[in-house]
Amino acid sequence: MLKIRNLHAMIDGKEILRGINLDIKAGEIHAIMGPNGSGKSTLASVLTGNEAFEVVEGTVEFNGKDLLDLSPEDRAREGLFLSFQYPVEIPGVSMTNFMRTALNEQKKYRGEDVLSASDFLKLMRDRKNLVDIDSDLTNRSVNEGFSGGEKKKNEIFQMAMLDPKLAILDETDSGLDIDALRIVANGVNKLRRPDNATILITHYQRLLDYIIPDHVHVLYNGRIVKSAGKELAHKLEENGYDWIKKELVG
Amino acid sequence: MASEQDKLLEEVTNREYQYGFHSDIEMDALPKGLNEDVVREISRRKNEPEFMLEFRLAAYRNWLKMESPEWAHLKIAPIDFQDMIYYAAPKKKPQLDSLDDVDPELRATFDKLGIPLDEQKILSGVAVDAIIDSVSVKTTFRETLAEKGVIFCSISEAIREYPDLVKKYLGSVVPPGDNFFAALNSAVFSDGSFVFIPKGVRCPMELSSYFRINALNTGQFERTLIVAEDDSYVSYLEGCTAPMRDENQLHAAVVEIVTLDRAEVKYSTVQNWYPGDKNGKGGIYNFVTKRGMCKGDYSKISWTQVETGSAITWKYPSCVLMGDNTVGEFYSVALTNNYQQADTGTKMIHLGKNTRSLIVSKGISAGKSQNSYRGLVKVSKRADNARNFSQCDSLLLGDKCGAHTFPYLEINNSSAKVEHEATTSKIGEDQIFYCNQRGIDTEDAVGLIVNGYVKEVINQLPMEFAVEAQKLLQISLEGSVG
Numbered sequence: 176m177l178k179i180r181n182l183h184a185m186i187d188g189k190e191i192l193r194g195i196n197l198d199i200k201a202g203e204i205h206a207i208m209g210p211n212g213s214g215k216s217t218l219a220s221v222l223t224g225n226e227a228f229e230v231v232e233g234t235v236e237f238n239g240k241d242l243l244d245l246s247p248e249d250r251a252r253e254g255l256f257l258s259f260q261y262p263v264e265i266p267g268v269s270m271t272n273f274m275r276t277a278l279n280e281q282k283k284y285r286g287e288d289v290l291s292a293s294d295f296l297k298l299m300r301d302r303k304n305l306v307d308i309d310s311d312l313t314n315r316s317v318n319e320g321f322s323g324g325e326k327k328k329n330e331i332f333q334m335a336m337l338d339p340k341l342a343i344l345d346e347t348d349s350g351l352d353i354d355a356l357r358i359v360a361n362g363v364n365k366l367r368r369p370d371n372a373t374i375l376i377t378h379y380q381r382l383l384d385y386i387i388p389d390h391v392h393v394l395y396n397g398r399i400v401k402s403a404g405k406e407l408a409h410k411l412e413e414n415g416y417d418w419i420k421k422e423l424v425g
Numbered sequence: 426m427a428s429e430q431d432k433l434l435e436e437v438t439n440r441e442y443q444y445g446f447h448s449d450i451e452m453d454a455l456p457k458g459l460n461e462d463v464v465r466e467i468s469r470r471k472n473e474p475e476f477m478l479e480f481r482l483a484a485y486r487n488w489l490k491m492e493s494p495e496w497a498h499l500k501i502a503p504i505d506f507q508d509m510i511y512y513a514a515p516k517k518k519p520q521l522d523s524l525d526d527v528d529p530e531l532r533a534t535f536d537k538l539g540i541p542l543d544e545q546k547i548l549s550g551v552a553v554d555a556i557i558d559s560v561s562v563k564t565t566f567r568e569t570l571a572e573k574g575v576i577f578c579s580i581s582e583a584i585r586e587y588p589d590l591v592k593k594y595l596g597s598v599v600p601p602g603d604n605f606f607a608a609l610n611s612a613v614f615s616d617g618s619f620v621f622i623p624k625g626v627r628c629p630m631e632l633s634s635y636f637r638i639n640a641l642n643t644g645q646f647e648r649t650l651i652v653a654e655d656d657s658y659v660s661y662l663e664g665c666t667a668p669m670r671d672e673n674q675l676h677a678a679v680v681e682i683v684t685l686d687r688a689e690v691k692y693s694t695v696q697n698w699y700p701g702d703k704n705g706k707g708g709i710y711n712f713v714t715k716r717g718m719c720k721g722d723y724s725k726i727s728w729t730q731v732e733t734g735s736a737i738t739w740k741y742p743s744c745v746l747m748g749d750n751t752v753g754e755f756y757s758v759a760l761t762n763n764y765q766q767a768d769t770g771t772k773m774i775h776l777g778k779n780t781r782s783l784i785v786s787k788g789i790s791a792g793k794s795q796n797s798y799r800g801l802v803k804v805s806k807r808a809d810n811a812r813n814f815s816q817c818d819s820l821l822l823g824d825k826c827g828a829h830t831f832p833y834l835e836i837n838n839s840s841a842k843v844e845h846e847a848t849t850s851k852i853g854e855d856q857i858f859y860c861n862q863r864g865i866d867t868e869d870a871v872g873l874i875v876n877g878y879v880k881e882v883i884n885q886l887p888m889e890f891a892v893e894a895q896k897l898l899q900i901s902l903e904g905s906v907g
Contacts, residue, residue, distance in 0.1 A: 223862050247861035256862075263859045267877030276873060277863035284864070316877065333863065 176201050176372050177242075177341055182233035184221045191217040193397035195233070199341070202369040206383055206408060207376050209394035210416045215376045216260060218394070219345045223257045224250050238340065251277075252284035254340030258330035258347050265317040270329070271299065273317045274336050281337060302335040306362035324355035331362040338366075343374045348382035360385030380412035393419055454513035459506055461485060464612050467512050471581050471615070474588050484601035484611030491605045497739055497768035498797040498829055504675060504710070509644045511613045566630065575628055575659075576621040580648050583619035590621060594652050598681040598718045598745070606677040606739075607714040610646045614679070617647035622657040622688070631887050633662040644675040651681070653688035655721060660691040662890055673701075673736060678713045686721030686748070691729070693886050694742075695894050698734035700901075703792075705764030708736025715742035719751035719777075727754040728771065729885040731894045733901040736765060741799065743772035746780035746808075753782040756882040758894075760901050761794030761826070770800035770831075775811040775841070784815040787879045790826035791902060797829040804841040811841045819849040820878055822871065822902070872899040 182195040191214045199205055209215050221228050222235065224247035235242040242250060265273065278298075279289040290298065303310055308328050318326050327347055334342050344363070348356055363373060363386050375386060383391075383405065391407040392399045393416070401407065401419055411419075455463060464485050468478040493504070570577050576587065584591050601611035618634045634649065653659055676698060682690050692715075701708025711734070717726035728742035744753025755771035773782035782802065790796040796819065804811045819828035830847050852874055860870035876883070876895050883891050 225858055246866075247858065248864050248866045251862050251864040259859065259862075263853065263855045265856055265859070265874055265877055267880040268873055273860075273863070273873070276869065277860075277865055280866070280869070281864040337863065 176238055178234075178236040180234045180236075182218075182221070182235060183231045184217060184228045185231055186217070186228050190231070191228070191397055192221065195394075195397070195399060197392070197399060199372050199374065201340075201372055203390065204367070204373045204375065204386060204388045206388040206391045206405075207374060207394055207399075208378060208391060208408065208411060211378070213394045214397045215394050216345055219257055219260075219343045219374075219376060222250075222343060223247060223255060248280070249284070251337075252281045256334050256337055256339030256342045258327070258334060258342065258344040260345040260347075260349070262318050262321075262326040262330055264319045264321075266319050268317050270313040270315060270317055271296075274299070274313075274333065277333075278336060298336070302332065305365055306331050306335045307358050308332045308362075323350040324352060327351055327359055328355060328362075331359050335362060335366055339371065341372050341374070342366075343376065345376045346378070347375070348377055348379060356382065357385065380408045383408045395419060395423070454510050457508055457510050459509070459511055459613065463511055467613055467615060470512070471584070473581075473584055476588070476592055477584055480596065480601065481612050484608050485613075487602040488605065488608035488612055491602075491608055493605050494739075497799070498795065498831070499737055499739060499766050499768050501710070501737060502673070504673075506609075509675060511644060511646070512615050569629070573626050573629060574623040575626060576619065577632055578619055580617040580619045580650060581615075583650070587619075587621070590652065591619070591650070594681070594683055595648075595650055596681075598683060598716050599679050599714050604714060606712040607679050610648060610677050610679045610714070613644075614646040614648040617649045617678070619649075620651040620659060620661060622651075622653045622659045624654040625656045626654075627657065628659040631660050631662060633664070635664050644677065646676075647678045649678070649680040651683070651690055651692070653682075653684045653690050653724075655686040655688060657685075657688045658690075660693070660887060662693045662695070662887060664695045664697070664890075673708055673710050675710045675712070676735075678715075680713070680715040680742075682717035682726055684717065684719050684721060684724035684726055684751075687723045688721060689725040689727075690717065691727045691885075692717070692742070693890060694728075694730040694732070695886075695890055695897065696730065696732045696734050696738070697897060697901075699736075700734050700763065700765050701736040703763045705736070705793075708765070709734065711735035711738045711740060713738075713740045715740065716745065716772075717743070717753070718745045718747055719753065719780075720747050721751075722748040722777070723750045724748055725752040725754070727752075727756070727885070729756040729882065730758070730769075731879075731882070731886070731897065732757070732759040732767060732769060733897050735767075738765075738767040738769050740769045741771055743774065744782065745774045745776065746782065746811075747776045749777040750779045751777055752780070755782075755784045755786070755800075756885045757786045757798075758789070758879045758882045758898070759786075759796055759798075760789040760898060761791070761796045762901055763792040763794060765792075765794045767795070768797045768799055770798045772801040772803070773813060775802075775804040775808040775813070778807070778809045779811075780808055781812045782814075784813070784817070785881055786815075786817045787882055788817075788819040788828050789822065789875060789878070789898075789902075790819065790828050791822040793825045795827045795829070797831060799831040799833075801833040801835070802843055802845075803835040804838050804843070806837045808838050809840050811838065811843075813841075813843045815843075815845045817845070817847045818878070819847075820875070821849065821851045868903070871902060875899070875902060 177199040179195050179197040182192055184192040207215055230243055275295050282289050312329055347359055388405050391403055391405060393401040400423060455466060464481050468481055599607050602608055620632055622628055684690055698709035698711055719726055726744050732738055746753050753773050759767045759769050761767050771784055784800055786798045788796040788798055798817045802813045817830050821828055828849055832845050834843055856874055857867055857870045875898055883894055886894055
């Protein structure tokens with residue numbers, strides 16, 4: 176589904192990603208871990224097309240298409256979704272209106288019929304139940320006045336609505352209490368299917384108790400320095416990242 | 426990235442004005458220029474009673490002594506008042522008894538504008554007074570309204586048919602010598618709408634006027650007068666468009682509203698005069714005086730305006746809160762793009778006790794435009810317990826435009842409570858990216874964000890016009906995303 180080859184990216188003249196290689200297949204969940212400043216969020220930004228970052232080298236193929244050649248909105252329409260670390264507020268724009276616009280734009284791109292108002296509301300109800308989110312959230316403006324936890328839950332709700340092929344969850348667990356964490360994790364697990372995939376970006380093992388990854392990668396200094404199964408996350412939780420740094424030096 | 430986005434914004438806001446057509450209607454016009462004879466001739470052609478001629482002449486003599494105001498944050502090329510036509514009427518304009526009498530070209534014009542003149546086809550239940558250049562061409566639903574005692578007709582007709590009402594109220598809120606443009610209007614106005622809601626009547630439908638400037642080199646001077654007697658209510662809407670022309674055209678209207686005890690008037694405007702081309706050539710000068718007087722106790726006047734057109738807008742819909750416990754409201758969205766300039770706001774004059782006013786102003790500047798809010802809140806000595814809340818927000822699209830806020834407060838009573846909040850923000854790149862990431866392109870994202878920003882004001886508009894206003898905002902911004 177996703178093939179990243181030798182990806183280098185910069186911001187303000189500083190190279191953050193320094194040769195990333197990663198393969199993700201349908202049905203898989205990958206966790207990307209690493210210390211602060213290792214480039215985890217940058218990877219999410221570059222994949223989704225944030226223009227603040229400049230790709231200087233490398234290729235990314237997404238379901239056979241050259242991802243880097245697509246505009247941010249077309250990447251989304253191709254089925255790439257980012258759960259933002261810091262979701263932004265859009266005052267005065269209702270969640271319902273926002274989601275309807277987004278979903279219909281994606282459908283138009285794919286040549287599908289747009290949903291009627293009643294079908295759309297039905298889908299909203301259905302997805303709200305699936306990810307167990309208060310119906311109150313969708314009556315409000317996009318993220319306006321939401322608590323940190325509500326914002327993250329709202330991201331998962333949007334993911335459920337848009338039904339992406341590949342979802343990237345950027346530090347979705349940060350700032351969540353244990354109940355919110357459970358709701359978010361539950362949502363992700365319920366949305367998991369053999370034909371979609373998920374990248375979890377996180378610093379903590381905690382989230383991985385609820386969402387079991389197939390692969391764990393450690394990102395350090397802009398490169399993936401270690402990849403293994405889920406047991407790697409436990410090892411990191413116990414020993415921190417220092418042993419990896421030492422391994423690298425040694 | 427900023428420049429990338431600026432480029433996009435620019436593309437989105439460079440869209441052309443879509444009402445810029447011009448209709449070939451035979452016109453009967455006075456020659457260019459203004460003098461006492463022209464004023465007399467206008468009055469004569471309209472078969473006006475003597476008191477109107479006196480009103481006009483007094484205003485004209487006043488105007489001669491006045492100077493064009495220069496305090497606004499506007500750059501205005503000098504206006505040659507002798508190089509302008511002050512009266513133009515469609516030739517085939519006899520008494521119109523049915524729609525069949527309307528010049529087909531004229532009807533086609535209103536069809537293009539999407540104005541429902543055809544009573545059979547009107548489902549929306551809105552009574553319309555259509556005014557082209559200087560003359561009211563058709564007022565719909567008059568009979569239905571008459572049953573309730575509501576008078577809705579052109580001001581010319583009102584002057585002939587209801588001279589006592591006109592004499593009593595015309596100029597009572599905006600005196601002929603009030604300001605330069607109001608004096609000019611008082612001297613030469615040729616038509617406009619008149620609304621009278623009798624005691625205890627709640628007007629059963631929205632009333633609406635559509636103004637259109639068509640003829641070349643013509644100034645448009647309409648005069649609107651709305652009188653709401655005790656315990657009455659009316660909601661009134663005006664819309665306006667003009668053809669695309671290279672010259673600037675002057676629109677200097679006056680609107681007066683009077684509310685008696687417990688009456689309420691809601692006045693909404695969707696202003697879409699031709700704004701000039703994207704290089705700032707042409708466009709309407711919109712110099713308008715609008716004022717309402719809450720004369721009776723517990724009465725209320727509410728102004729809502731969505732201003733997207735005109736090369737220059739100079740306009741301050743105001744409320745004089747004269748009766749005790751009266752309420753004035755002002756909700757405004759002013760959008761400027763390309764080289765448009767707007768200096769708009771309101772005046773809330775608290776004279777009575779326990780009077781309240783609310784101001785919500787939302788400015789949006791794009792392109793190379795300048796957008797100013799100018800507002801006065803005045804509390805007089807005897808206005809005990811006056812309350813005002815003002816919120817003035819500015820939204821900037823791109824980095825070549827300007828937003829300015831000029832709030833004036835004159836408080837002469839220590840029991841007054843006056844609050845003012847102001848914010849200025851730029852459309853966030855992060856907001857746009859968030860929308861992009863959900864599959865919404867930048868142009869739609871800007872539309873969505875802008876419509877969210879103005880929602881509080883748009884919600885005040887009658888439903889069908891709210892939808893139009895939202896579309897209009899989006900269209901006016903096309904080519905400006907940046």
